[in-house]
Amino acid sequence: DAGVIQSPRHEVTEMGQEVTLRCKPISGHNSLFWYRQTMMRGLELLIYFNNNVPIDDSGMPEDRFSAKMPNASFSTLKIQPSEPRDSAVYFCASSLTGQTDQPQHFGDGTRLSIL
Amino acid sequence: AQSVTQLDSQVPVFEEAPVELRCNYSSSVSVYLFWYVQYPNQGLQLLLKYLSGSTLVESINGFEAEFNKSQTSFHLRKPSVHISDTAEYFCAVSDQGTGFQKLVFGTGTRLLVSP
Numbered sequence: 001d002a003g004v005i006q007s008p009r010h011e012v013t014e015m016g017q018e019v020t021l022r023c024k025p026i027s028g029h030n031s032l033f034w035y036r037q038t039m040m041r042g043l044e045l046l047i048y049f050n051n052n053v054p055i056d057d058s059g060m061p062e063d064r065f066s067a068k069m070p071n072a073s074f075s076t077l078k079i080q081p082s083e084p085r086d087s088a089v090y091f092c093a094s095s096l097t098g099q100t101d102q103p104q105h106f107g108d109g110t111r112l113s114i115l
Numbered sequence: 116a117q118s119v120t121q122l123d124s125q126v127p128v129f130e131e132a133p134v135e136l137r138c139n140y141s142s143s144v145s146v147y148l149f150w151y152v153q154y155p156n157q158g159l160q161l162l163l164k165y166l167s168g169s170t171l172v173e174s175i176n177g178f179e180a181e182f183n184k185s186q187t188s189f190h191l192r193k194p195s196v197h198i199s200d201t202a203e204y205f206c207a208v209s210d211q212g213t214g215f216q217k218l219v220f221g222t223g224t225r226l227l228v229s230p
Contacts, residue, residue: 004158031215043159043205043220055215091158098215100147101166106158 002026004107006092012113018080021110023092024073029105031098034067034077035091037109043091049075050098082114117142117208121221128228130198136191136224138180138206148189149207149218150180159205165189176200201228 005024013019025032034046047057052069060067064083069075079086089111093104118141128134140146147166151159163174170182180191189206206221 042222045217048215048217050215056217093158095216100209100211100213100216101164102216103149103161103164104159104216104218106151106160108156108158 004092004094004105006107006110010111014115016081019082021077021090023075025094029094029096031095032075033093037089084114087114117219119206119208119221121206121224123224125225130228130230131195133194134196136204138189140187140208145211147209150191151205153203196228198228
């Protein structure tokens with residue numbers, strides 16, 4: 001079975017450019033999470049969707065960040081405009097129900113470098 | 116607010132030696148506890164979890180962790196490590212009452228197994 005698929009795997013772009021990260025969750029999973037991993041702050045939850053609806057976006061750093069889930073099989077995380085401090089590895093994860101006893105399945109991440 | 120402390124950023128061990136990776140958490144409510152493993156350039160994979168019942172939980176590849184409520188700890192152990200266990204290990208906690216699995220991660224412990 002295919003796992004969580006993220007694209008691109010690597011992205012290098014200049015400051016001020018728009019960046020779009022993509023995620024395809026595991027089929028049948030109705031919950032999707034976006035995380036950011038940095039050396040300084042570790043792994044942080046950015047936003048959580050359930051049945052395509054954003055439930056908790058308290059971790060989104062600022063208005064430059066936005067996330068959408070137009071359907072059950074696709075989500076995007078957009079940064080506009082991007083800044084060097086946004087450089088990090090961004091992970092998408094999905095789970096069957098999102099409930100507290102369900103494991104999250106992570107994609108391989110997108111390594112983002114903002115020059 | 117919950118927090119997770121992994122005091123050891125890096126643990127070097129020789130192959131076939133035992134290892135313990137420490138995890139302490141802080142929470143005012145009941146929690147679920149998790150250990151995730153991250154291999155280079157990959158996403159996190161669930162290693163084991165404590166939800167309820169027996170305080171000793173095991174994974175399929177020989178790791179075990181014990182929930183100690185009085186010490187608010189969930190240390191990960193393996194009696195004999197392999198080279199292939201080299202990875203980064205993350206302890207995480209989720210409040211039982213949030214309605215969804217809002218994981219709070221520790222900063223990770225890098226396990227380095229050498230021959």
